[in-house]
Amino acid sequence: MAGRRSLAEIEHDYHEARQRNDSSAVARLRNEEACVVLLTLLGRLASDESSFIHEVALKGGILMAGELRSPRVSADIDATTGQMKRLDDERIVDDLRAAGRDLGVRQRDSTTRTPGGSIVHLSFESRTDRGVAKLEVSVREDLVFSVRDAFFDVSDIGLDTFSLPALAEVEIVSEKIRTLVQRAQPRDLFDLRLQVTDAGWHLDPADLRRAVDAKLSITKHKKWKIGLWRNHLGDIETNWSAVLVEWIEPDRIPDFDETVEVVAWRMRELGLE
Numbered sequence: 001m002a003g004r005r006s007l008a009e010i011e012h013d014y015h016e017a018r019q020r021n022d023s024s025a026v027a028r029l030r031n032e033e034a035c036v037v038l039l040t041l042l043g044r045l046a047s048d049e050s051s052f053i054h055e056v057a058l059k060g061g062i063l064m065a066g067e068l069r070s071p072r073v074s075a076d077i078d079a080t081t082g083q084m085k086r087l088d089d090e091r092i093v094d095d096l097r098a099a100g101r102d103l104g105v106r107q108r109d110s111t112t113r114t115p116g117g118s119i120v121h122l123s124f125e126s127r128t129d130r131g132v133a134k135l136e137v138s139v140r141e142d143l144v145f146s147v148r149d150a151f152f153d154v155s156d157i158g159l160d161t162f163s164l165p166a167l168a169e170v171e172i173v174s175e176k177i178r179t180l181v182q183r184a185q186p187r188d189l190f191d192l193r194l195q196v197t198d199a200g201w202h203l204d205p206a207d208l209r210r211a212v213d214a215k216l217s218i219t220k221h222k223k224w225k226i227g228l229w230r231n232h233l234g235d236i237e238t239n240w241s242a243v244l245v246e247w248i249e250p251d252r253i254p255d256f257d258e259t260v261e262v263v264a265w266r267m268r269e270l271g272l273e
Contacts, residue, residue, distance in 0.1 A: 003249070004157050007036055011127035027246040030130040034075035037103055037124050038133055039066055039154050042077070044099040046162040051095050052087050056080060056137055057147045058166040059175065064191060066152035067166070068199050071252040072190060072244070077135040080167070082143045089118055096135065100124060108132060116140040141218070144211045145171050169201040174211035181221060181228050184235035186243045193259050196266040205271040212272065226273060233260060
């Protein structure tokens with residue numbers, strides 16, 4: 001997330017966006033505020049060895065924003081325990097509230113419990129008239145590869161650096177490929193491009209194929225087939241800029257056709273195309 005703003009800078013830019021009736025910028029700045037708040041919480045939780053955060057592995061947009069400085073902001077913390085291991089919901093809420101007391105972090109609604117995990121709905125004192133975020137801990141799937149430590153350099157927004165457990169790089173990419181196969185969300189194609197190109201991750205083709213097949217085994221597709229990732233490209237193209245502009249600065253949104261071309265090239269290199 002290059003060119004990140006502090007909360008004070010976000011507040012200033014938000015009021016300017018409202019004055020010029022720029023609804024996309026308003027939405028983007030609200031999401032960016034949530035992202036900064038969540039990164040602040042993660043840094044504080046990381047410093048507390050008793051926190052629940054050390055018993056999960058991070059993934060998703062907040063990991064990309066913190067570890068890879070993705071241009072796409074995130075208003076969610078996504079994590080997993082695997083092996084159907086559920087954490088105590090009250091403990092999670094207590095840890096989050098303690099870490100965000102000065103930010104006014106509190107539980108917004110009751111925790112949503114599903115067969116696949118738990119979703120904690122949060123609110124915080126907002127400078128952009130919104131102040132909502134969430135944390136989702138999934139439990140359904142076993143991990144294919146070992147958890148690693150991810151390094152978050154968030155010093156550009158005035159926070160201390162920290163490390164937290166995260167999914168293996170190859171597992172993150174395989175989950176993103178599965179998600180791209182299953183739905184038509186522009187952010188999935190954007191994220192996949194970042195993960196297989198700019199991230200600089202070493203991805204072993206055999207390991208990736210193993211992980212992709214494992215992720216698809218619980219879907220209707222069961223295993224990988226050439227071209228499967230292209231299933232929803234038509235719908236993604238239709239909504240590409242209109243959706244991404246609420247999460248990414250307009251000048252950081254890549255061309256759709258170029259993105260597809262780059263991803264296709266890397267998929268061929270990785271033996272998936």
